[in-house]
Amino acid sequence: MTFDFSTAVKPNLPAPAAAPWNGYPPYNFVGGHNDPDSLPIEKLTRACTEVLQREGKTLSTYSLDSGPQGYLPLREFLVDKLYNYAGIECTADQILLNSGSLQAIDLINEALLGPSDTVIIEASNYGGVITRLNRLNVNIVTVTVDEHGMQTDHLATTLATLADNGTRPAYIYTIPTVHNPTGTIMSHERREQLISLAVEYNVPVFEDECYADLIWDGQRPPALYALDSSNRVIHVGSFSKTIAPALRVGYTVADWSLISQLLALKTDAGSGALEQMLLAEYCRDHFDKHLATLNKNLQAKLEVLCNAIDREFGTTAEYTVPPGGIFLWVKLPDAVNTTQLAAAAEAEGVSINPGNEWSLQSDAAQHLRLCFANPDIATIETGIKKLAQICHREFGVPEFTGNTPNKQ
Amino acid sequence: MTFDFSTAVKPNLPAPAAAPWNGYPPYNFVGGHNDPDSLPIEKLTRACTEVLQREGKTLSTYSLDSGPQGYLPLREFLVDKLYNYAGIECTADQILLNSGSLQAIDLINEALLGPSDTVIIEASNYGGVITRLNRLNVNIVTVTVDEHGMQTDHLATTLATLADNGTRPAYIYTIPTVHNPTGTIMSHERREQLISLAVEYNVPVFEDECYADLIWDGQRPPALYALDSSNRVIHVGSFSKTIAPALRVGYTVADWSLISQLLALKTDAGSGALEQMLLAEYCRDHFDKHLATLNKNLQAKLEVLCNAIDREFGTTAEYTVPPGGIFLWVKLPDAVNTTQLAAAAEAEGVSINPGNEWSLQSDAAQHLRLCFANPDIATIETGIKKLAQICHREFGVPEFTGNTPNKQ
Numbered sequence: 001m002t003f004d005f006s007t008a009v010k011p012n013l014p015a016p017a018a019a020p021w022n023g024y025p026p027y028n029f030v031g032g033h034n035d036p037d038s039l040p041i042e043k044l045t046r047a048c049t050e051v052l053q054r055e056g057k058t059l060s061t062y063s064l065d066s067g068p069q070g071y072l073p074l075r076e077f078l079v080d081k082l083y084n085y086a087g088i089e090c091t092a093d094q095i096l097l098n099s100g101s102l103q104a105i106d107l108i109n110e111a112l113l114g115p116s117d118t119v120i121i122e123a124s125n126y127g128g129v130i131t132r133l134n135r136l137n138v139n140i141v142t143v144t145v146d147e148h149g150m151q152t153d154h155l156a157t158t159l160a161t162l163a164d165n166g167t168r169p170a171y172i173y174t175i176p177t178v179h180n181p182t183g184t185i186m187s188h189e190r191r192e193q194l195i196s197l198a199v200e201y202n203v204p205v206f207e208d209e210c211y212a213d214l215i216w217d218g219q220r221p222p223a224l225y226a227l228d229s230s231n232r233v234i235h236v237g238s239f240s241k242t243i244a245p246a247l248r249v250g251y252t253v254a255d256w257s258l259i260s261q262l263l264a265l266k267t268d269a270g271s272g273a274l275e276q277m278l279l280a281e282y283c284r285d286h287f288d289k290h291l292a293t294l295n296k297n298l299q300a301k302l303e304v305l306c307n308a309i310d311r312e313f314g315t316t317a318e319y320t321v322p323p324g325g326i327f328l329w330v331k332l333p334d335a336v337n338t339t340q341l342a343a344a345a346e347a348e349g350v351s352i353n354p355g356n357e358w359s360l361q362s363d364a365a366q367h368l369r370l371c372f373a374n375p376d377i378a379t380i381e382t383g384i385k386k387l388a389q390i391c392h393r394e395f396g397v398p399e400f401t402g403n404t405p406n407k408q
Numbered sequence: 409m410t411f412d413f414s415t416a417v418k419p420n421l422p423a424p425a426a427a428p429w430n431g432y433p434p435y436n437f438v439g440g441h442n443d444p445d446s447l448p449i450e451k452l453t454r455a456c457t458e459v460l461q462r463e464g465k466t467l468s469t470y471s472l473d474s475g476p477q478g479y480l481p482l483r484e485f486l487v488d489k490l491y492n493y494a495g496i497e498c499t500a501d502q503i504l505l506n507s508g509s510l511q512a513i514d515l516i517n518e519a520l521l522g523p524s525d526t527v528i529i530e531a532s533n534y535g536g537v538i539t540r541l542n543r544l545n546v547n548i549v550t551v552t553v554d555e556h557g558m559q560t561d562h563l564a565t566t567l568a569t570l571a572d573n574g575t576r577p578a579y580i581y582t583i584p585t586v587h588n589p590t591g592t593i594m595s596h597e598r599r600e601q602l603i604s605l606a607v608e609y610n611v612p613v614f615e616d617e618c619y620a621d622l623i624w625d626g627q628r629p630p631a632l633y634a635l636d637s638s639n640r641v642i643h644v645g646s647f648s649k650t651i652a653p654a655l656r657v658g659y660t661v662a663d664w665s666l667i668s669q670l671l672a673l674k675t676d677a678g679s680g681a682l683e684q685m686l687l688a689e690y691c692r693d694h695f696d697k698h699l700a701t702l703n704k705n706l707q708a709k710l711e712v713l714c715n716a717i718d719r720e721f722g723t724t725a726e727y728t729v730p731p732g733g734i735f736l737w738v739k740l741p742d743a744v745n746t747t748q749l750a751a752a753a754e755a756e757g758v759s760i761n762p763g764n765e766w767s768l769q770s771d772a773a774q775h776l777r778l779c780f781a782n783p784d785i786a787t788i789e790t791g792i793k794k795l796a797q798i799c800h801r802e803f804g805v806p807e808f809t810g811n812t813p814n815k816q
Binding site: 002009020032041061106230231246275 | 421456654
């Protein structure tokens with residue numbers, strides 16, 4: 001008799017994978033993948049060779065010669081980079097390198113969240129955050145987002161109502177710069193208001209800026225961390241979006257009173273060291289120039305995507321062209337349910353994020369998120385054409401695609 | 409007013425780090441670090457260059473072109489390697505690559521353990537496993553270990569007693585090959601008995617073989633996974649001990665009914681891909697030869713350690729020379745408490761693992777674990793001399809060190 005682990009696992013776990021992975025769909029508009037042609041392979045290879053030759057032997061020691069906070073030269077690069085790009089003043093001791101920013105989120109949640117706690121998040125949000133918070137059984141309170149970011153007047157009333165009920169949120173989670181999925185950048189004024197409200201209600205702020213360097217005009221606003229003088233902001237970032245997602249290197253910047261606790265919870269014997277070494281070696285000399293090129297390439301792909309949507313969906317699809325990032329947040333008419341659309345599209349090799357997974361707002365089901373960094377131009381154009389045809393077939397909209405009546 | 413996160417964290421968390429890391433002690437006998445001079449830097453560099461040149465662009469995609477189970481060529485290498493070294497027959501779909509085997513342990517525990525569950529483990533054990541199980545509030549039942557590994561007669565009575573009380577353990581956890589900390593290798597007969605008991609009581613077996621390739625005579629016995637025909641064995645391994653600990657790559661081999669659940673729990677967007685690519689590229693051509701060299705070097709260091717202990721501690725220190733691994737499990741007289749010894753030694757730059765952190769047996773406090781792979785020969789010799797002097801000062805034993813009366 002063979003043992004079936006499905007009879008042995010705990011209750012209430014996420015559903016197991018249905019089958020081993022079978023490749024990406026041909027028209028893949030999901031996931032934070034990046035533009036393969038923007039990857040600086042030659043320079044990365046050289047950097048890897050140099051750092052391995054110079055200090056490869058330190059790989060024989062867990063965490064190299066840098067200790068559990070991660071490779072010191074990479075933390076030192078971040079000290080400079082975060083100051084130059086986001087106005088953050090910190091020391092290497094305030095930085096914890098993580099196995100991607102997702103590990104940062106998990107550790108922060110493990111330190112700060114219990115089952116009965118309340119958190120405030122933006123009403124449309126990164127799907128992975130919503131999933132995590134639901135699994136932790138915390139009480140999620142949402143604040144709406146507009147083209148200037150989280151609506152701080154709504155935040156103010158939300159905090160006031162919670163305080164009236166005796167509830168102090170465990171944190172305010174926000175993606176202020178290139179918000180996921182809307183792509184908006186929080187205005188400076190709102191940033192100041194958010195900090196001031198957080199101080200007033202004595203709530204920590206969890207700032208997730210993993211897309212913040214992907215801004216076409218290069219004008220990244222000061223991070224919330226930089227605007228706060230009360231040590232209450234936890235700043236999280238990543239190299240996944242600027243260099244390569246398969247390199248799992250993210251980071252947390254926070255006061256030592258939190259970093260010290262995260263260190264005690266980080267029982268993984270260190271994050272991958274070679275990837276940290278490679279990034280430090282490469283970024284020190286090449287980050288700025290690479291970022292400028294990457295942003296140019298991403299903006300060009302976004303234009304291709306927007307043109308394709310305009311051509312295939314016409315005015316049926318509404319969106320605001322984002323000032324940066326790798327995704328477009330699109331609204332379709334009320335007749336459309338994007339969860340059903342995503343299922344129908346998946347069956348034909350077109351993968352999209354339905355709004356219900358990325359938003360808790362009432363109009364979530366009419367929204368979809370389209371990631372544009374990874375597919376090439378022809379794939380974007382054909383994929384959007386197919387999506388419009390499927391949408392027409394399933395929901396009758398758009399009525400026309402590609403300026404011709406849509407017949408299947 | 410500044411925010412103090414120590415007032416905001418959840419209760420019952422592990423104590424925060426006291427201060428930022430400040431370097432390893434000069435005489436470091438703790439941690440699974442490896443021999444720096446055995447690291448094949450030139451060949452690793454070449455492998456890294458080759459794989460980056462050939463398929464570096466895939467780093468733009470989370471999990472490369474291999475999906476969430478990890479880089480397919482590395483899983484394919486493991487299929488061959490596990491068959492050749494440990495008699496394991498499996499397919500690449502039964503392997504999940506992890507961010508070190510510690511992530512494997514965490515995911516398996518998350519899938520299988522709830523707070524009221526019972527697990528069976530060896531009475532002396534890897535400290536990280538004991539810590540994890542305590543944090544999960546499971547009921548730990550121990551089985552004694554002798555020079556042939558876990559005592560299966562004791563396992564039989566333990567399982568019978570538990571069954572009488574209506575308890576079926578969530579798993580039997582064992583380190584059969586180069587047991588941590590005793591270094592013993594479970595005999596073939598005991599392996600068969602363990603599997604047969606696991607079948608009889610319908611209990612999964614969790615086999616942790618992260619040291620199993622470090623055997624001086626190269627005679628690795630068949631894994632429990634290979635001896636079981638009921639799919640109940642979960643096999644975990646690592647490249648940390650054979651190639652480099654700072655590369656965080658471990659793996660789980662199990663039936664799809666478990667791998668599918670672990671995949672659903674592995675929400676890290678993939679483990680570090682470059683380290684997987686490098687290992688696959690390097691190991692395919694060089695693993696066997698490298699392992700032979702590494703084992704030769706480790707055995708030589710073990711001999712240095714044993715000689716130093718004999719010289720400095722004389723018959724005061726009892727140990728069995730292990731057939732492999734990177735640590736020695738030493739017993740001191742009843743007068744010694746190794747937790748106190750470790751504290752006194754730490755203050756003088758000598759770091760050791762006290763037995764209480766690595767054993768739940770009654771004589772744990774007289775034991776210590778000494779890791780010998782990382783320090784060089786002179787460091788081993790001086791460190792053991794210092795340890796004997798400190799032990800003499802604190803506990804009066806050994807009475808003599810280095811064949812001279814021990815005077816401080």
